[in-house]
Amino acid sequence: MSEVPFRPREVLLEKQKYFQSIYKHTYLKGPHDKITSVAIPAALAATSLFFIGQGVYHMSHGIGKKE
Template sequence: MTEAPFLPRERLFKQQNYFQNLTKHTYLKGRYDVITSVAIPLALAASSMFMIVRPWSLQHVSRDWEKGVNFSVLTSVSNWAWK
């Protein structure tokens, strides 16, 4: 008894032909490869940059607070950032 293939042979040949004829890089050929190879690393880089920059800006806010600078706009932004 032989087991049926997972995909019909014609569909398998069609997919192989599609992927072999693409001019993109090999890591961007699949349907969801752009998400895993491009979007996730960009999101990680953006979130890490945000986490690095935010404490730096809050440190400068505390210095200016002692000088008596008006922070009505900055406090609303910082309250939003801490939520």
């Protein structure tokens, strides 16, 4: 008893040839991988550094203290 494949074999062979022909890191091989692997983490790091800097500035100048 054999299962029906999810995709046709031809499509899988095309994708294998595509991914094996690219000489990049494995996490940057897809068409939109630079967005998810580089841009989003860089944006998160930038915003967190901004908020950390803002917090240090506010603490050093005593802004926003509750009495």
